[in-house]
Structures are given as structure tokens and as C-alpha cells.
Amino acid sequence: xxxxxxxxxxSGLSDWLIQRVTSLILxxxxxxxxxxxxxxxxxASWHAMHQTTGMRIFxxxxxxxxxxxxWIGLWAVYTDYLTERMLGPWGxxxxxxxxxxxxxxxxxxxxxxxxxxxx
Amino acid sequence: MLQVSIYRYNPEADGAPxxxxxxxxxxxxxxMVLDVLEMIKADQDTSVxxxxxxxxxxxxxxxxxxxxxxxxxxxxxxxxxxxxxxxTIRPLPGLPVIRDLVVDMSLFYxxxxxxxxxxxxxxxxxxxxxxxxxxxxxKLDGLYECILCACCSTSCPSFWWNPDRFIGPxxxxxxxxxxxxxRDSATDDRLAKLDDPFSVFRCHGIQNCVNVCPKGLNPTxxxxxxxxxxxxxxx
Numbered sequence: 001x002x003x004x005x006x007x008x009x010x011s012g013l014s015d016w017l018i019q020r021v022t023s024l025i026l027x028x029x030x031x032x033x034x035x036x037x038x039x040x041x042x043x044a045s046w047h048a049m050h051q052t053t054g055m056r057i058f059x060x061x062x063x064x065x066x067x068x069x070x071w072i073g074l075w076a077v078y079t080d081y082l083t084e085r086m087l088g089p090w091g092x093x094x095x096x097x098x099x100x101x102x103x104x105x106x107x108x109x110x111x112x113x114x115x116x117x118x119x
Numbered sequence: 120m121l122q123v124s125i126y127r128y129n130p131e132a133d134g135a136p137x138x139x140x141x142x143x144x145x146x147x148x149x150x151m152v153l154d155v156l157e158m159i160k161a162d163q164d165t166s167v168x169x170x171x172x173x174x175x176x177x178x179x180x181x182x183x184x185x186x187x188x189x190x191x192x193x194x195x196x197x198x199x200x201x202x203x204x205x206x207t208i209r210p211l212p213g214l215p216v217i218r219d220l221v222v223d224m225s226l227f228y229x230x231x232x233x234x235x236x237x238x239x240x241x242x243x244x245x246x247x248x249x250x251x252x253x254x255x256x257x258k259l260d261g262l263y264e265c266i267l268c269a270c271c272s273t274s275c276p277s278f279w280w281n282p283d284r285f286i287g288p289x290x291x292x293x294x295x296x297x298x299x300x301x302r303d304s305a306t307d308d309r310l311a312k313l314d315d316p317f318s319v320f321r322c323h324g325i326q327n328c329v330n331v332c333p334k335g336l337n338p339t340x341x342x343x344x345x346x347x348x349x350x351x352x353x354x
Contacts, residue, residue, distance in 0.1 A: 004316050012313075012320035013349045076321075080280040 006099045008071045015072045022065035029062035056117050063113040067106040074102050121145050121201065123155060125167060126209040128216050136216070138207075139164075145197065152185055152200055152208065153192035156220075168219035176333060179268030183220055184209040189270040189331040211269055213279035226282040227269045233286060233312070234294035239305035255301035262296035262341060264334050265289060271328035271338055277321040284317035288328035288338030291319060295341035298348060310345075310352050319345055 009015050036049065049055055082095035120142040128136035141159050153174055160167045169192075172178040176194035183192050185200045186207050200206060214222035240249065272278045272287035286294065294313065297303050313319045319342060328338040 007316045010316070012316040012318065013346075013353055015316055016320050016346065017350070075316075076323075079317075080277070083280070086280070 006096070006103075007075050008068060015075075018068050019072045022069040025061055025065040026069065029058060029065075032058070050117060059117050060114065063110055067110050070106055071103060075099060078102075121155065121197070122205045123159065124205065124207045125156075125159070125219070126216075127167075127219055129218050130216070149196050149198045151193055152183070152190075152195045152197065152206065153181055155197070155206065156192060156208070168221055170221055177266065179266035182211050182268040182270045182273070182333075184212055189274045191268060191270070191333045194333060211273035213273045213282065214269075222273075224269060227267075227272055227287070227289070230272070230282070230286045230290040231267065231293060233318075234290050234297070235305075235309065236293045236297065238297065238300065238303050239308075240302060241304060249302045251301050258299045258301075259296060261336055262292060262299065265292050265296075265336060266334060268333060270331045270333060271336075274327040274331045275322075276325070276327070277323065281317055281321055285321035286313075286318050288322070288342070291322070291345060292336060292338040292341045295345050298345065306348075307352070310349055313345060314349055314353070319349070 004010055007015060009018065036046075041049075050059065078095045078098050082091055082098060084091040087094065121144075123141045123143050124138045125141065126136060127133070127139045141163055143155050143158055145155070151174075153171055156167065156169055156171075160169075169183070170180040171193065172180040174181075174193040176191050179191070181192040182189060185192065185195055186202060186205075188200075189211060190200075192208075197206065208220065210216050210220045210222045214224060214226065217223050267289060269289060271292075272289045275285075275288055277285050278287040294309065298306055298309055303309075322339070322342045324339055324342075326339045329336075329340075332338070
């Protein structure tokens with residue numbers, strides 16, 4: 001039996017809403033970064049841009065959105081394919097390992113980004 | 120001669136499923152796929168097993184995978200299904216095979232049962248029947264016509280992977296049929312039972328269900344309405 005204790009919010013509606021809101025945040029962040037790169041940038045201006053409080057908050061918001069988005073998306077993938085139905089007795093164990101591994105990795109990414117942008 | 124390849128599997132006798140080829144003379148007529156199956160069963164192999172009943176697209180018994188696309192054999196003409204003079208018929212995907220083209224639909228019906236597909240109204244019954252305005256009645260169009268053939272749910276990958284947790288397009292179409300009914304007063308209870316990560320939200324909107332529905336219904340649209348109702352209820 002597939003469980004939902006490892007889902008992001010444990011509510012289908014919340015997960016669905018969070019995934020859509022975070023996708024808009026990520027889209028706006030990547031458009032902002034892409035626009036900056038297309039407009040032309042050197043190290044000094046790139047560094048200065050990321051030193052502003054507004055950009056730091058925007059970057060942090062984007063990485064938190066990435067973490068939530070990836071958690072929800074990969075949870076759906078794991079509960080589709082890594083199950084007893086698909087893989088036999090090892091399915092559930094493998095799914096839990098992947099789910100917990102993903103969550104740890106995402107937490108590490110968030111902490112790492114905080115360290116980089118607020119250094 | 121039409122080349123017909125049929126999925127054969129008798130779990131009690133066969134180690135594994137196999138495809139068996141037949142040659143059928145259609146006489147140049149644009150027959151329905153069910154007619155071809157009937158000809159094979161009558162003239163070539165009486166053991167070919169499939170479900171059929173009304174043979175006019177009303178009962179939903181002969182849902183099959185025809186040249187890779189789910190549909191009702193009785194209303195699918197050869198001119199629509201046959202490619203390169205070849206017709207491949209398999210059982211509906213994702214459900215256990217009982218024999219040849221007959222699948223065990225218990226999982227499908229269990230999901231249908233979950234949505235409590237009947238009117239619930241605890242207010243005192245009026246002296247006459249519960250009336251609807253023509254506008255309220257019109258909201259049920261495109262929902263009540265479902266014949267539960269399972270073509271949609273068995274074409275849905277989310278239903279293949281989680282048939283025990285995801286209600287599937289057929290069940291959700293019926294869930295919305297009762298959510299949208301002005302005579303039903305159990306809306307809140309119905310929605311509360313759908314707000315988990317699987318029942319509704321396993322739908323990723325790929326619309327395989329819309330593509331195959333032999334009645335031209337749109338389960339994806341109904342699922343969108345359920346999402347909106349869940350959102351309005353919770354925010």
C-alpha cells in the first residue's frame with residue numbers, strides 16, 4: 001500500500017497549489033536571470049546584483065520554491081514507479097530511501113544557497 | 120484478407136500471454152471490430168473469449184485496446200482502426216486478464232464505489248419528486264452519459280500505477296456528476312473524501328481519457344471543476 005506520510009503537505013490540494021505557485025516563482029526568477037545574461041553581464045555587475053537585499057530574497061525564494069516543487073514532483077514520480085506493484089517486495093523500501101534521500105538533498109541545497117548568497 | 124492479431128491468454132493453461140494471428144475475409148465491407156471478432160469466433164476458433172452485449176455502444180461491455188487505442192469494438196469501424204491491413208486487438212491495459220480479452224474490472228468498480236454514485240439528500244422528501252430548474256439539469260449534460268466501459272481509466276497511466284488509490288477519470292466524472300447535482304446535499308462530505316494526494320490529484324491532465332472516450336465525454340474538464348470546488352472550499 002502506497003502511503004502519503006512523506007508527501008510535502010500531506011494534502012493533495014495544498015501540494016497541487018504549492019506546485020503551481022512555486023512554478024510561477026521559478027519562471028519569473030529564471031526569466032530575470034536569463035534577461036540579465038542576455039543583456040550582458042560581467043563578474044562585477046553580476047556580483048553587485050546578487051549583493052542587493054532584494055535579489056538575495058528573490059534567490060532564496062526561488063531555491064525554496066525549487067525545493068518544494070522538486071519534493072512534490074519527485075514524490076509523485078516515486079509513488080508511481082517505486083512501488084510493490086511495480087518492483088515487487090523491494091519497491092516500498094526503495095521508495096522510502098529515495099524519498100528521504102531527496103528531502104535530505106533538497107535541505108542541503110537550501111542551506112548551501114543560503115550560505116552562498118549571504119556570505 | 121484482413122490480418123487480425125488477437126491477445127490470447129488462459130491463466131489456467133498458458134505460461135504466458137501470446138498473440139494469435141487470423142485471416143478474415145470482410146468481403147470489402149466496413150465492418151465493426153466486434154463483427155470481425157464474431158466472425159473469428161464463429162468460423163475459426165470458438166475459444167476466443169471477449170465480452171459483448173448490446174453491440175451498439177450502450178452497454179460498455181466490449182471495451183478493448185484496438186490497434187493501440189482503447190475503444191468499444193461494436194462502434195469502432197475497421198476504416199477507423201485498421202492500419203496497413205492489420206488489426207491488433209488486446210484487452211484493456213492495466214487490469215488483470217481473466218482470459219483472452221476479458222479483464223477483471225474489480226479495481227475499476229471499487230474506485231467507482233468510492234465516489235458514492237447516488238444522490239444523497241437528508242432534507243425531508245417533498246410530496247412530489249425533487250425538482251430541478253432546466254439550468255441545473257443542464258449542468259449534468261456531459262456527465263450522466265458515461266456507460267462505465269473503462270476505456271478512459273485504463274488508458275490513464277496514473278490509473279495504471281495507482282489503481283487502488285487514484286479514482287481514475289471514469290470515477291471522477293461520476294464524482295463531479297453528483298457534486299454538480301442541485302438535488303444532492305452531501306457536497307462537503309464528498310469533497311472532504313477527495314482531498315488527499317491520490318484520489319483526484321494524481322490526474323496530471325494528459326487527457327488520454329478525453330482522447331479515447333467513445334461517448335465523447337471530457338473527464339479532464341470534470342476533474343478541473345472538482346479541483347476548483349476543492350480550492351473554493353479550502354480557501
